[in-house]
Amino acid sequence: MNDSKPRSKSGTDSDSTSGTRSGAKTGATTGAAQGGGRSRGKRTPPASSSAAAPARRSDATRAAILDAARERFAADGYERATIRAIARDAGIDPSMVMRYYGNKEGLFAAAVSVDLKIPDLASVPRDRIGATLVAHFLTLWEENEQLTALLRVGTADAAGAERLQDVLREQLLPVVRATCPDPEQIRMRAALVVTQTLGLALTRHVLRLPPVTELTRDELVAWLGPTLQRYLTAPHSAWPEA
Amino acid sequence: MNDSKPRSKSGTDSDSTSGTRSGAKTGATTGAAQGGGRSRGKRTPPASSSAAAPARRSDATRAAILDAARERFAADGYERATIRAIARDAGIDPSMVMRYYGNKEGLFAAAVSVDLKIPDLASVPRDRIGATLVAHFLTLWEENEQLTALLRVGTADAAGAERLQDVLREQLLPVVRATCPDPEQIRMRAALVVTQTLGLALTRHVLRLPPVTELTRDELVAWLGPTLQRYLTAPHSAWPEA
DNA sequence: GTTGTTGGCCAACACCTGTTGACCAACGCT
DNA sequence: AGCGTTGGTCAACAGGTGTTGGCCAACAAC
Numbered sequence: 001m002n003d004s005k006p007r008s009k010s011g012t013d014s015d016s017t018s019g020t021r022s023g024a025k026t027g028a029t030t031g032a033a034q035g036g037g038r039s040r041g042k043r044t045p046p047a048s049s050s051a052a053a054p055a056r057r058s059d060a061t062r063a064a065i066l067d068a069a070r071e072r073f074a075a076d077g078y079e080r081a082t083i084r085a086i087a088r089d090a091g092i093d094p095s096m097v098m099r100y101y102g103n104k105e106g107l108f109a110a111a112v113s114v115d116l117k118i119p120d121l122a123s124v125p126r127d128r129i130g131a132t133l134v135a136h137f138l139t140l141w142e143e144n145e146q147l148t149a150l151l152r153v154g155t156a157d158a159a160g161a162e163r164l165q166d167v168l169r170e171q172l173l174p175v176v177r178a179t180c181p182d183p184e185q186i187r188m189r190a191a192l193v194v195t196q197t198l199g200l201a202l203t204r205h206v207l208r209l210p211p212v213t214e215l216t217r218d219e220l221v222a223w224l225g226p227t228l229q230r231y232l233t234a235p236h237s238a239w240p241e242a
Numbered sequence: 243m244n245d246s247k248p249r250s251k252s253g254t255d256s257d258s259t260s261g262t263r264s265g266a267k268t269g270a271t272t273g274a275a276q277g278g279g280r281s282r283g284k285r286t287p288p289a290s291s292s293a294a295a296p297a298r299r300s301d302a303t304r305a306a307i308l309d310a311a312r313e314r315f316a317a318d319g320y321e322r323a324t325i326r327a328i329a330r331d332a333g334i335d336p337s338m339v340m341r342y343y344g345n346k347e348g349l350f351a352a353a354v355s356v357d358l359k360i361p362d363l364a365s366v367p368r369d370r371i372g373a374t375l376v377a378h379f380l381t382l383w384e385e386n387e388q389l390t391a392l393l394r395v396g397t398a399d400a401a402g403a404e405r406l407q408d409v410l411r412e413q414l415l416p417v418v419r420a421t422c423p424d425p426e427q428i429r430m431r432a433a434l435v436v437t438q439t440l441g442l443a444l445t446r447h448v449l450r451l452p453p454v455t456e457l458t459r460d461e462l463v464a465w466l467g468p469t470l471q472r473y474l475t476a477p478h479s480a481w482p483e484a
Numbered sequence: 485g486t487t488g489t490t491g492g493c494c495a496a497c498a499c500c501t502g503t504t505g506a507c508c509a510a511c512g513c514t
Numbered sequence: 515a516g517c518g519t520t521g522g523t524c525a526a527c528a529g530g531t532g533t534t535g536g537c538c539a540a541c542a543a544c
Contacts, residue, residue: 057511058521077398079321083502093523098503154449155397156319161449168451191445191453192465198449199441203433207396207403207440209410211433223434223478227469236464299541300491325532335493340533486544493538500531508523514516 058100064090065097069111073149078108078157105159112150112163116140116171121178129179130229134221137197141205148205151198155206168194179232192231196224300342306332307339311353315391320350320399347401354392354405358382358413363420371421372471376463379439383447390447393440397448410436421474434473438466 068089072081083104087094101107117140124132141147150167153160168190176190177183200220203212310331314323325346329336343349359382366374383389396406418432419425442462445454 056520061521077321079319079398079501082500084500092521094502095504095524096522099521104502152397155394155444156321164449165451187453188457188461191451191457194451195441195445195454195466196438196469197441198445199437199439202397202444203437203440207406209407209433209436211429212437215430215433219430223473224437226472227438230468231465298490303491321531324530326530334491336532337494337534338492341491346532487542488544489540489542491538491540494536495534496536497534498532501529502527503529504525504527506524506526509521511518511520513518 061090061092061096062100065092065100065107066111069107070145070149073108073111073153074145078153078160083107108153108160109163112146112153114144114146114150114167114171116147116167118171118175121175126233127229129232130227131221131225133175133193133197133228134200134224135217137200138217138220141201147201151201152206172197176232185236188236189231193228196227196231200224303332303334303338304342307334307342307349308353311349312387312391315350315353315395316387320395320402325349350395350402351405354388354395356386356388356392356409356413358389358409360413360417363417368475369471371474372469373463373467375417375435375439375470376442376466377459379442380459380462383443389443393443394448414439418474427478430478431473435470438469438473442466 065086068086069081072086072089075081076085083094083097086107087097090097097107101110116137119132119136121129150160150164154164155161172194173186173190176193177186180186180189200212203209204215307328310328311323314328314331317323318327325336325339328349329339332339339349343352358379361374361378363371392402392406392409395402397403414436415428415432418435419428422428422431442454445451446457
């Protein structure tokens with residue numbers, strides 16, 4: 001199951017002269033973290049007065065590569081997502097991937113630059129924080145393949161796990177910090193929240209376990225919302241036994 | 243980080259004439275699912291009156307292979323756990339793995355024959371089921387490397403995901419069925435339970451996220467117990483909005 | 485002693501991987 | 515025109531992978 005079948009894009013395979021393929025779903029996060037890509041000559045366009053990118057012709061190719069990489073990483077994991085397959089999906093040569101992103105690790109780093117844009121915390125009533133978070137995460141995972149790729153690779157690769165950990169620490173921990181008053185309990189409550197949140201993402205978007213995928217969005221919000229609410233705001237007093 | 247370091251076992255590397263290496267932790271599940279292993283001659287010992295296995299000399303080797311395979315699969319995932327590395331850990335030649343288990347897939351199938359032996363359901367009071375389940379799963383994951391291997395591979399491989407799904411369906415669903423009266427809600431409640439349970443296992447044993455690994459066993463039971471309790475036994479009435 | 489089976493090692497095969505360097509077609513300058 | 519840069523292809527390399535077949539030592543049976 002590895003050959004002769006272009007996944008979903010790259011409708012025509014032979015003509016690959018000009019860019020503008022079908023994809024480019026959500027802005028593609030082009031400029032971020034290109035890191036390793038050193039081409040032959042010098043970079044630095046001859047004269048750019050403003051600091052904005054001069055909109056090269058290859059930007060479409062870069063975006064196509066990142067799109068294909070996200071899809072492959074999310075679907076197949078790090079090892080099985082070969083550079084050749086990604087390049088084939090993007091309609092270009094594998095060496096282009098190397099030239100733009102240095103190596104496979106750099107490609108992955110550029111492909112998953114996740115921004116779990118957690119919304120305004122103070123505008124929701126305090127007893128609705130759990131449900132709001134669940135609903136937000138549900139839409140986020142559904143519309144963003146990078147998260148699935150990040151989680152899937154994080155479970156297989158040590159470096160991927162570290163990157164996932166970074167994302168959670170930098171973006172999820174502030175939410176807990178803003179919600180929980182006692183600074184000594186922040187790490188504990190963040191751990192609890194992460195347990196339930198990643199469990200939902202894992203079973204629903206990575207493993208795709210049928211009983212979980214059957215649940216509707218409203219059911220999940222109704223059931224998991226109170227859980228997160230409790231993990232975030234409930235006082236921890238009732239100890240069954242010490 | 244792939245070479246020249248025998249993981250934990252196989253103390254002496256050169257002499258490998260007789261078996262009886264150090265390992266063989268927990269019975270090793272030898273007879274189960276050997277499937278593909280066809281050796282050169284015919285199997286079938288010349289005369290075995292009783293149906294019990296005649297205790298071959300190679301059983302120690304088989305157990306060592308399975309032990310090493312479990313460890314490698316749990317630590318490195320399916321792709322990175324190479325047969326050569328597993329064989330090196332077990333102190334034998336890679337071709338032995340092939341002869342005994344046919345191919346890598348057969349080895350994995352034999353290595354993860356999981357039995358999440360869920361305890362007596364009726365003996366615990368009904369309002370303690372959640373806490374009991376959490377405590378049981380915690381000990382199970384800690385003492386059993388196969389579960390980590392199964393979950394890690396399940397996230398990377400489609401076949402692994404299916405096997406994990408089988409295990410959950412056959413062994414976790416009966417618990418929910420025995421706990422929940424309404425048969426129409428069984429799948430939903432099983433999904434909820436699986437969400438929280440696998441989330442704990444993922445973050446604690448696969449990703450090893452520091453805030454989660456810092457939590458003590460008692461804290462986890464105290465916090466996640468009520469969650470499972472609610473997922474299993476609470477009536478689902480309070481709908482925020484339809 | 486001879487013979488057959490078992491347990492094991494060794495060397496290779498075919499394939500796939502990431503990665504590299506050489507080469508080439510446009511296009512923008514001056 | 516001439517030239518440099520950009521975007522891209524092609525063919526290969528070195529290394530690792532699963533997998534296979536041939537050979538060998540020990541032991542059991544006749």
